[in-house]
Amino acid sequence: MRRSILLSAAIAALLAATPARADDIANAITEAQRAYQGGQIQAAQTALQEAMQLLSQRAAAGLAAALPDGLPGWTAEEASSNAAGAAGLFGGSTASRSYRNAQGQTVEIQVMSDNPMIAQLGAILANPMLAGAMGRLVRIGEQRAIQGNDGNVQMLVDNRILVQVQGDAPAEAKLAYARAINVARLAGR
Template sequence: MFRATSFALLMLSVANPALADEVTDTLSSALQAYEDGDIKYAIEELDYAKQLLQAMSAQELTSFLPEPPDGWTREIGESDMNVGLSFLGGGAAAEATYSDGTETFTISIMADNPMVAMFGGMISNAAIMGLKTHRVGREKFLFDDGDLTGLIDGRIIVQASGADPEVMIAILEEIDFNGLKEFGR
């Protein structure tokens, strides 16, 4: 399967040089190393291709961070979250800081990390655990220790922290949760 996929990517990039990019070049290099018997280098190239693809995924995830409302600014974080995720089983993350000069808070989105699933039970059972929840559109967010945390589609965590819940909810409501559910599919 790997050989067929790599061969198809290689042929696609050869047939149309405009489609060649760093990912296809790296996959081609991995395939060549494999064919040359250099398994160690093939693995290194595959790991690098995975990093490149995860960076592309994180960039796509950034598009779900809401635009700031009038009077607010948004700064997209060059977060180390994606590096940390690689040690925790992979996935993608994006983060932005919002400020109106008085209030400042952060929205983080983390997708497709194995640790995300553990939050599902906690959010589902928030009332039993005595924790407060808020609705953001049709999504349920747990409010704990100043953080709003929602589990979207069982695989994506959206978290806002650093300001009054009502301030954060107003901006969280701008997230396209239906589109976010389709992320990576």
């Protein structure tokens, strides 16, 4: 009985979080609901897992969309994204994009969300005293970030999204790219 209640709650939560238009996510949720109502619990679980994976993929694509185009004098590669899902090694969604200038210097932005490792690092980044020990505190809009001695930038957005800007370019370039990230879009605002 408890399993049925939990499955019904999961279906309701997924339906509430889904846009009104028909798409692959809505179809998977509908399939799960039909299977559940037909007493096919395993099929309902599989369809819900598919819906969760599709939602993770959509979230990863949203992360990639927040990454900036190439700044003046730089070229950008296509952004890539991945959703590991809850069963993955670390779970969560990731996105990255690489940039190169005429001198061959590179910057790479990596974004990771909803990953258990972020929660552990979040405690350090949220404490200015501990964060300051990792490097120089800088502001990226309203966000506190850390710029290490190597110029790499780390920032925690919305207490669940880790942003890392790294590469062999000068520290100023890495900071410029960190500031060009659409932080509001990352946070879903």
